[in-house]
Amino acid sequence: MNKGDKLFILGLDCLAPELVFGESAKDLKNISGILDKSIYGELKSTCPPITVPAWMSMFTGRDPGELGFYGFKDRRSFGYGDSYLLNSAAVKEPVLWEYFAQKGMKSVVIGVPQTYPPKPFGGVLVCSFLTPDTDLEYTHPPYIKEEINRITGGKYMIDVDNFRTQDKDALLDQIYSMTENRFKVISDFIGSKDWNLFIAVEMGVDRIHHGFWGKDGQNDRIKGYYRYIDEQIGKLLEKLDDRTGLMIVSDHGARSNRGTFNINNWLIENGYLVLRGRPAEQGRLDPNTVDWKKTRAWAEGGYYGKIFLNVKGREPVGKIKKKEIAKFKERLACELETAGAGEAELKNRCFFPEQIYRRVNGIPPDIIVYSRDLSFRVSGCTGGGLFVKGAADLSDSANHSEHGVYIDYLPGRTSGNGYKEGLSIYDVVPTVLERFKMEAGSGFRGRVIP
Ligand SMILES: [Zn+2]
Numbered sequence: 001m002n003k004g005d006k007l008f009i010l011g012l013d014c015l016a017p018e019l020v021f022g023e024s025a026k027d028l029k030n031i032s033g034i035l036d037k038s039i040y041g042e043l044k045s046t047c048p049p050i051t052v053p054a055w056m057s058m059f060t061g062r063d064p065g066e067l068g069f070y071g072f073k074d075r076r077s078f079g080y081g082d083s084y085l086l087n088s089a090a091v092k093e094p095v096l097w098e099y100f101a102q103k104g105m106k107s108v109v110i111g112v113p114q115t116y117p118p119k120p121f122g123g124v125l126v127c128s129f130l131t132p133d134t135d136l137e138y139t140h141p142p143y144i145k146e147e148i149n150r151i152t153g154g155k156y157m158i159d160v161d162n163f164r165t166q167d168k169d170a171l172l173d174q175i176y177s178m179t180e181n182r183f184k185v186i187s188d189f190i191g192s193k194d195w196n197l198f199i200a201v202e203m204g205v206d207r208i209h210h211g212f213w214g215k216d217g218q219n220d221r222i223k224g225y226y227r228y229i230d231e232q233i234g235k236l237l238e239k240l241d242d243r244t245g246l247m248i249v250s251d252h253g254a255r256s257n258r259g260t261f262n263i264n265n266w267l268i269e270n271g272y273l274v275l276r277g278r279p280a281e282q283g284r285l286d287p288n289t290v291d292w293k294k295t296r297a298w299a300e301g302g303y304y305g306k307i308f309l310n311v312k313g314r315e316p317v318g319k320i321k322k323k324e325i326a327k328f329k330e331r332l333a334c335e336l337e338t339a340g341a342g343e344a345e346l347k348n349r350c351f352f353p354e355q356i357y358r359r360v361n362g363i364p365p366d367i368i369v370y371s372r373d374l375s376f377r378v379s380g381c382t383g384g385g386l387f388v389k390g391a392a393d394l395s396d397s398a399n400h401s402e403h404g405v406y407i408d409y410l411p412g413r414t415s416g417n418g419y420k421e422g423l424s425i426y427d428v429v430p431t432v433l434e435r436f437k438m439e440a441g442s443g444f445r446g447r448v449i450p
Pocket of ligand 1: 013014050051052206251252
């Protein structure tokens with residue numbers, strides 16, 4: 001066998017490039033030790049930069065429009081309030097480990113979001129934090145679950161209980177315990193399973209960011225955890241032989257949560273969304289309280305905003321004519337992009353699915369909205385004002401940022417590759433397929449990273 005004919009991909013959800021590549025990385029001995037033998041850089045995430053769809057875009061090489069899903073929750077139909085949680089059934093495009101299986105090569109896949117319920121592919125699959133309950137079968141083959149229990153003494157966690165808890169000490173304990181046990185399983189499976197491709201995604205980085213990011217992520221708890229992850233990477237490197245490459249990737253980065261733009265209140269103030277009465281208190285938009293005959297648009301929130309139009313012949317009580325959609329969207333986006341909210345400069349940015357994706361399958365939002373470069377959350381709540389300054393909820397102080405991490409380390413590679421600009425989450429699949437001399441097929445959005 002040749003050098004580089006096995007590959008370990010370590011996914012660290014939300015790993016932030018500024019905490020890995022910059023000055024603050026000097027404490028991370030193992031990561032900084034491989035950087036000069038790696039190709040590395042910031043990895044541009046999907047729009048939106050959210051765990052679902054980002055990981056599946058990374059491992060299929062397809063954009064959210066091609067995949068036909070756009071977030072954790074999508075609309076199932078054009079009915080009002082008819083949304084559902086995505087799972088592996090939504091993934092119709094081949095994933096990286098299925099290309100390997102087609103060539104008779106084995107894979108171990110642990111913790112990749114949106115793999116539950118498990119789809120057998122001839123390798124080992126352990127589903128992610130999106131498994132509804134660990135009492136369910138979250139592995140394939142099913143006996144793997146027993147092996148995991150044996151390796152971890154029954155302490156394996158697919159996720160922490162609640163990363164938005166105010167009990168920070170308990171959260172920190174859980175994050176460390178989750179990560180420790182994940183790496184125990186990883187370490188065991190590296191030796192005990194047959195594989196050419198090993199993918200493991202750890203959620204702890206995302207959880208510690210949301211729980212402890214604060215002003216800029218530069219604090220003892222986050223730095224301490226990054227050092228802990230770095231130690232795990234050191235142990236991993238000891239386990240991998242010199243024909244095995246190591247990629248470290250993240251699906252997006254993190255940034256401080258500096259405020260919340262209440263987008264439905266803005267739509268109400270500007271006459272796009274009409275309620276039957278004033279909401280008594282602040283809360284989620286209830287479709288039953290909307291006067292749909294008079295409403296042209298409404299929104300859902302999160303780390304970004306999703307605007308839906310009320311279209312004649314599409315929604316049950318539509319108002320905008322289909323031929324007017326394009327003009328309407330332009331006008332609404334223009335108003336949103338120049339909107340302020342009191343003293344807050346929102347600097348909203350709007351994206352249209354038909355312009356940013358190569359195809360538009362499923363039911364996308366009509367407009368995607370980033371507020372202040374994602375440093376403001378967008379809330380779909382009604383009641384209250386247009387804008388709340390600061391992290392409205394101190395139990396979660398991080399938002400997502402558009403760039404994650406890419407590190408591609410190959411033992412024996414001579415230096416001189418180094419930092420690269422312009423890397424994209426869509427480049428991962430074509431790059432790996434090229435390395436394993438598999439036909440990259442046609443029509444990937446990304447390119448092979450040289
Ligand atoms: Zn994520």
